[in-house]
Amino acid sequence: MLLEDYKGLIYYLQNPFVEKLKFNNxxxxxEGEFHFYEVKKIFLGIYLIVILSIIIFFIYSLIKKYNKEKNDMLKLFNKGANILITIFTILLIAIYTDFSKAFVIFHKIFFNNDYWIFDEKTDPIIKVLPEEVFKLYAIIIVVLLIIFIIVYKVLYYKSKKRSITK
Structure with a gap:
C-alpha cells in the first residue's frame, strides 16, 4: 500500500512521460500536486544537465582527439572537483548542524511558493515523508557525491603520477 504509492511517486518524479501523479492510498x-510537479521539473532539469554535460564532454574529447590536441579536460575536472568538495562539505555541515534551517533555505531557493509546507489533513503523504526522511536522503546523496569526487581525485592523481614517471 504505502510502498506502492512511494514507487508511483518516484516513477512520476523521474519519468518525463508521466504527466499526472496519482496516489492510490x-x-x-x-498545492501538493503542484509541489510534486515542481520537484519533477527539478529532477528532469538535473538529468538534462547531466546528459548535456556528457554529450559536450564526448564531443569536446573527439574534437581534441581528431585535431591531435592535448585534452586538458581532466585538469578542468580536477579544479571542479575541488570546488564541489568544498560546496558539498559545507552542505554536509549545514545538514548536520541544523537540517530544519537548511531544509527551509533549500525550499526558499528552489521554490517561489509555500506549497512545500504540507498539511497532513489535505496531504497525508507527509506523515510518511517527514523531514527526517529528507535529512537521511540529503546525507546519503551528499556523502556519495563526496566519495565519488574523492575517488575521481585519487584516480586523477594516480594518472598524473603515471604520466610523470613515463
Whole structure:
C-alpha cells in the first residue's frame, strides 16, 4: 500500500512521460500536486544537465582527439572537483548542524511558493515523508557525491603520477 504509492511517486518524479501523479492510498491537494510537479521539473532539469554535460564532454574529447590536441579536460575536472568538495562539505555541515534551517533555505531557493509546507489533513503523504526522511536522503546523496569526487581525485592523481614517471 504505502510502498506502492512511494514507487508511483518516484516513477512520476523521474519519468518525463508521466504527466499526472496519482496516489492510490492518499488524498492530495492541488498545492501538493503542484509541489510534486515542481520537484519533477527539478529532477528532469538535473538529468538534462547531466546528459548535456556528457554529450559536450564526448564531443569536446573527439574534437581534441581528431585535431591531435592535448585534452586538458581532466585538469578542468580536477579544479571542479575541488570546488564541489568544498560546496558539498559545507552542505554536509549545514545538514548536520541544523537540517530544519537548511531544509527551509533549500525550499526558499528552489521554490517561489509555500506549497512545500504540507498539511497532513489535505496531504497525508507527509506523515510518511517527514523531514527526517529528507535529512537521511540529503546525507546519503551528499556523502556519495563526496566519495565519488574523492575517488575521481585519487584516480586523477594516480594518472598524473603515471604520466610523470613515463
Amino acid at each position: 492518499f488524498i492530495m491537494s492541488k
